[in-house]
Amino acid sequence: xxxxxxxxxxxxxxxxxAGCGASSHAVDARAARYRGDKxxxxxxxxxxxxxxxxxxxxxxxxxxxxTTARWYKPDGLGASERQNxxxxxxxxxVNLRLIVKLVPDGGDWAVSVEPVMMxxxxxxxxxxxxxxxDPSVPGWATGRVDVLRSAIHDALQSYQVKxxxxxxxxxxxxxxxxxxxxxxxxxxxxxxQ
Numbered sequence: 001x002x003x004x005x006x007x008x009x010x011x012x013x014x015x016x017x018a019g020c021g022a023s024s025h026a027v028d029a030r031a032a033r034y035r036g037d038k039x040x041x042x043x044x045x046x047x048x049x050x051x052x053x054x055x056x057x058x059x060x061x062x063x064x065x066x067t068t069a070r071w072y073k074p075d076g077l078g079a080s081e082r083q084n085x086x087x088x089x090x091x092x093x094v095n096l097r098l099i100v101k102l103v104p105d106g107g108d109w110a111v112s113v114e115p116v117m118m119x120x121x122x123x124x125x126x127x128x129x130x131x132x133x134d135p136s137v138p139g140w141a142t143g144r145v146d147v148l149r150s151a152i153h154d155a156l157q158s159y160q161v162k163x164x165x166x167x168x169x170x171x172x173x174x175x176x177x178x179x180x181x182x183x184x185x186x187x188x189x190x191x192x193q
Contacts, residue, residue, distance in 0.1 A: 029146075029153030033108040036159040038063060041109055042102050048155035049100050052148055056097065063102035071095050071120070076140030091122040094130070096141055098148055108161050113149045117141060 034041055042063050049055065053067035071079040071089045079089040095118040103110050117137065118127035130137055132145075153160075 029111075029149045032153055032156075033105055033110055033161045034156050034159040035108050035161045038102060038109060041156060041159060044155040044159075045100060045102060045111060045152045048152045049098075049148065052151060053098065065100040067098045067100075069095050069097035069116075072140075074138065076138065089120055091120070093120045094118070094138065094141060095120070095127065096144065098145065100148070100152065111149065111152050111156070113145050113152070115141060115145050 039060060042060060046058055046065055049065050049067065055065060056068040057064070057066045071093050073079045073090055074092045074094070079093045097116045099114045099116060101112040103112050115132050117130040119130055120127045132142070
């Protein structure tokens with residue numbers, strides 16, 4: 001019985017570790033830099049965002065895209081048919097909108113995806129604003145940020161700047177080391193006396 005309990009604890013720990021943290025694709029998308037015409041990059045980012053969310057605003061002059069705010073139940077499912085009506089949402093629902101920006105980074109461009117969140121508490125007239133690093137932010141909300149960032153990264157991948165340490169396809173073979181001279185035994189060269 002003890003072995004079963006220990007085995008179950010290990011499985012739970014492994015499953016928890018696998019589910020925590022950002023995937024490598026999300027980390028790649030967060031660190032990626034892109035090179036190209038800013039309006040072309042903005043258009044691709046806008047198309048990727050529009051494929052997932054309705055847009056409230058899109059401004060080519062500021063390179064900023066804002067999704068329409070939407071209420072979600074505490075479990076992450078859509079809460080209201082009427083997007084901004086708090087009367088239809090259950091207690092502890094979260095209102096989420098995403099702001100996507102194309103920001104200069106030296107001669108390249110980076111993509112920023114920022115969530116703007118509020119939590120509704122029944123019986124209170126005003127919802128609380130949630131900071132992205134608030135520990136009470138549900139995982140599905142940060143997951144939506146990562147999914148959108150990854151979708152934009154996929155759309156901009158052909159413009160991605162590859163850093164020198166990044167593998168860009170098939171690895172190149174390292175040059176073969178120069179053959180070394182065989183060790184000679186100087187004592188063997190001396191004629192016997």
